[in-house]
Amino acid sequence: MSRCSECSRELKSVEIALTKKLVNRGATEFLCKTCLAGRFRVSEGTLDEKAREFRDMGCLLFTELPEGEL
Numbered sequence: 198m199s200r201c202s203e204c205s206r207e208l209k210s211v212e213i214a215l216t217k218k219l220v221n222r223g224a225t226e227f228l229c230k231t232c233l234a235g236r237f238r239v240s241e242g243t244l245d246e247k248a249r250e251f252r253d254m255g256c257l258l259f260t261e262l263p264e265g266e267l
């Protein structure tokens with residue numbers, strides 16, 4: 198299981214997908230939702246919405262995530 202590169206929290210696959218989408222597609226270090234929200238100055242709820250938007254747009258990083266994570 199990967200961990201957040203800032204706070205070391207265990208990551209969900211949606212958080213890894215969000216890091217790839219928002220930071221860098223080739224990222225090898227990932228951020229949890231809390232740290233991503235801090236970096237982009239948005240709420241965690243906004244990130245949840247974004248993740249669902251990306252999935253609905255057919256982004257492959259998100260369409261294969263477990264249903265419970267979105």
Ligand SMILES: [Zn+2]
Pocket residue numbers: 201202203204205206228229230231232233
């Ligand atoms: Zn973190």
